[in-house]
Amino acid sequence: MSDPVADLIEAEGLPESYREVVEQHWEPLATRIARLPASRAPLVIGINGAQGSGKSTLCKFLEVLLARRRIRAVTLSLDDLYLTRAERLQLAEEVHPLFATRGVPGTHAVAMGLGIIEDMLAGRALDLPRFDKATDDRAAEGTRITGPVDVLLLEGWCVGAKPQDAAALAEPINPLEREEDPDGIWRSLVNHWLSEDYARLFDQIDLLVMLKVANFDAVRRNRALQEQKLRAANPDAPNVMDEAALERFLAHYERLTRHMLAEMPDRADVVIEIGPDQNPLPPAKD
Template sequence: MNDPLTDLIAAEGLPADYIEVVQQFWQPLATRIARLPASRAPLVIGINGAQGTGKSTLCRFLEVLLARRQIRAVTLSLDDLYLTRAQRLQLAQDVHPLLRTRGVPGTHAVGLGLHIIEDMLAGRPLELPRFDKSRDDRAEEAERITGPVDVLLLEGWCVGAKPQDAAALAEPVNELERVEDPDGIWRGLVNHWLQEDYARLFEQLDLLVMLKVDDFDVVSRNRALQEEKLRRDNPDATATMDDAALARFCDHYERLTHHMLSEMPERADVVIEIGPDQRPISVQAPS
């Protein structure tokens, strides 16, 4: 009989010694989730991490590890809640041109995420949307999940993010903001949405896990690796990016990434340091 963990390691294209990462980091996290009070179930577990930190991989392992305890977990990526391409184009026309690019708060269907959580808490079947990055649009069909769900793993680069102080918005952080948002309208809107819709979504979290890298330079390198894999796996894709387009894309994420790296480690329930090889190196549980 095959071992699900060994099979998953192979399916993810990971080296055999990755089982050590599972045993040292992911198993204890699964144990912590399993030990949360039953009175709080079903649970919503937030997995925060910049691009390339391994959020999706972690969630796949948590699903297997929790299943060993007869706990059913399913994953919803914040990416899968992106507005459709047509909706973002309309936002860009009506509100601000930078909202055409997926990623920042304001480009997700937050209400859909709240509806999914409401369905889970009520024991109803779940319709999980899926986003196709190779087409930069939401997939036509959702994934239907029937039967009770014990844990929803909500993963995303800005899951659990808090808004910045208004004064911090005054100065641009990069060329994109200086040239395309000189009056701060776009970043002000992003901050406003974090205070409103996204705050309501993140209030649903029972536990917040942060996969933390050292700085934004690491994020840019990791995102480049993701794009390379996307091009390799989808040779006919219409929405992959060259180096210049990717650099501009990452500029949309820079402000909020710096903010989260600065303030989130002090309040996240679990902080897992991610090394330059994209593997975890240490765990902290802030007081």
């Protein structure tokens, strides 16, 4: 009989030793999700983690592990809710040029995410959107979902984030903010949207899981590896970034990433420390 976990390890190109990660971390998390009171369907599990922390991989294993328990889980990435390239360019022209770059609050179709949850709660068939990072635009076709969904895995780099205090926005934290947002308009709008539209989406979360990297330098390393893989898979893609472009791209994420690393561990329901190899650190011994 086929072993879905072994099949997934092979499909993801992971070493056989990754089974230990599954047993030590993902199995207990799947058990905890399975034991949550089924007050509604789907339950929404928020998976937060900086770029390269392993959110997508975790969700794939949770789908398999929950299926073993006869629980149907479906993954929705916050990335797949990005506004189209044309919509972001319009936002950049009418509001602030920095909104041309995907990623921060304000560049997602949050209403679409809320509509997806509403459709799932009502048991309606729906299409999950998909975003193509190689072309920097929403894919023409989504993924059709029919039938009841027990668990929605909502994953994304800023899932569950809370806004900063207004006073914290005064000083720029990197050259991008200093040179391209000297008056703080962009970062203030990001913070505002985080307290409004995004708060309504994140209020749907029943359990918040944080994959916590050590610091922002780890984000740089992990995101560079992601870009290398994207370049290898799509060598002719027009929007694959070189080192300078990647550094500028990450600067858009820096403020909120540092904020989440500082404040989210104290309120997340589950915090899993991620090591430099992008795998969870071994559980602490009693």
